[in-house]
Amino acid sequence: MRVLLAGATGVLGRELLPLLRKAGHHVTALVRGPAQDLDADAVVTGDLLDGPGLVAAVAAARPEVVVHQVTALRPVSGDTRWEVFERTAHVRRVGTANLVDAARAAGARRIVAQSIAFATAPCGDPVLAEDAPLYVEAPDATWALTVQAVAALERTVLDAADLAPIVLRYGSLYGQYTLYDASGAIGQAVHLGRLPLVGDGAGLTSFVTVRDAALATVLAVGHPATGVFNIVDDAPAPAHSWLPGYADLLGAPEPKRIPVDLGERLLGWYGAYQQTRQRGASNAKARRELGWRPTVPTWEDGICQAHAEAVRSQA
Numbered sequence: 001m002r003v004l005l006a007g008a009t010g011v012l013g014r015e016l017l018p019l020l021r022k023a024g025h026h027v028t029a030l031v032r033g034p035a036q037d038l039d040a041d042a043v044v045t046g047d048l049l050d051g052p053g054l055v056a057a058v059a060a061a062r063p064e065v066v067v068h069q070v071t072a073l074r075p076v077s078g079d080t081r082w083e084v085f086e087r088t089a090h091v092r093r094v095g096t097a098n099l100v101d102a103a104r105a106a107g108a109r110r111i112v113a114q115s116i117a118f119a120t121a122p123c124g125d126p127v128l129a130e131d132a133p134l135y136v137e138a139p140d141a142t143w144a145l146t147v148q149a150v151a152a153l154e155r156t157v158l159d160a161a162d163l164a165p166i167v168l169r170y171g172s173l174y175g176q177y178t179l180y181d182a183s184g185a186i187g188q189a190v191h192l193g194r195l196p197l198v199g200d201g202a203g204l205t206s207f208v209t210v211r212d213a214a215l216a217t218v219l220a221v222g223h224p225a226t227g228v229f230n231i232v233d234d235a236p237a238p239a240h241s242w243l244p245g246y247a248d249l250l251g252a253p254e255p256k257r258i259p260v261d262l263g264e265r266l267l268g269w270y271g272a273y274q275q276t277r278q279r280g281a282s283n284a285k286a287r288r289e290l291g292w293r294p295t296v297p298t299w300e301d302g303i304c305q306a307h308a309e310a311v312r313s314q315a
């Protein structure tokens with residue numbers, strides 16, 4: 001099939017592009033600037049925030065399927081945290097609407113969009129399915145803005161019923177170039193003993209490797225299913241397990257335990273919330289309806305594999 005990949009230069013996009021081509025698709029990468037190192041079948045230039053330019057760029061690719069992997073989370077130097085999240089919220093709202101319009105104008109018949117599995121409100125079961133409410137009224141302004149924009153993105157995509165829409169809610173991505181990579185922001189904080197364990201550490205994080213998220217996306221491109229699917233591993237991990245385990249693997253000091261109020265001051269509201277109250281996400285629907293399963297079933301398996309690979313590559 002002819003696939004247009006928006007966000008081809010991102011963490012997910014770079015993993016996804018060769019997998020789509022290996023699956024036999026003709027892939028056009030949508031990029032904003034020069035990207036000579038991308039091994040795509042074709043490249044078109046466009047920005048999700050420039051509606052008319054985007055319509056022309058997508059039309060040139062003549063895609064049957066449009067894959068949306070655009071976020072603006074990568075900080076530009078000098079950005080405040082608020083600016084990064086505000087920019088991402090803007091691209092999720094306005095950019096997604098533009099991409100849906102451009103896909104439709106180009107005659108595409110399917111759209112596959114990235115979302116997040118950890119935007120649910122902390123109510124009910126510890127591990128939640130796709131029908132759980134989103135935390136649009138989170139008490140923290142940054143998180144409320146993020147979740148509201150995620151909800152808007154999902155609505156915009158799912159309302160495009162003529163495009164057989166599917167939304168993939170990835171768990172917290174780990175692997176090369178992510179925050180949880182040994183050289184990523186969280187990996188570094190753990191390594192330096194600067195990521196304390198907050199409160200009881202009972203908050204759950206549903207992780208997924210970048211590769212497993214990309215494999216699920218390839219599956220979704222060729223599958224008829226529509227709707228929302230959590231793409232997460234099998235074992236949502238409490239902070240009191242993954243954080244000391246990760247520190248141990250990195251040979252880092254054991255994370256200090258601190259109370260929640262101090263955690264909020266040091267790590268910000270989301271950092272403390274993730275470790276104490278965040279719910280996990282279930283992959284049962286993706287297993288049942290897409291036939292997807294993670295090749296790396298638990299965070300422990302994945303982080304040990306990544307560590308072993310890093311040690312091997314240094315040897």
Ligand SMILES: NC(=O)c1ccc[n+]([C@@H]2O[C@H](COP(=O)([O-])OP(=O)(O)OC[C@H]3O[C@@H](n4cnc5c(N)ncnc54)[C@H](OP(=O)(O)O)[C@@H]3O)[C@@H](O)[C@H]2O)c1
Nearest residue numbers: 007008009010011012032047048070071074173177178179
């Ligand atoms: N999922 C989350 O909510 C979340 C939260 C915190 C951190 N993270 C981390 O963020 C990373 C997520 O990876 P990702 O692949 O989703 O994001 P990413 O690596 O930041 O890639 C984003 C992609 O979107 C493109 N893009 C941004 N703005 C655009 C615009 N206006 N028009 C067209 N393209 C645009 C970028 O292109 P350019 O190359 O032109 O910039 C890039 O290809 C992971 O490392 C994850 O650990 C994720």
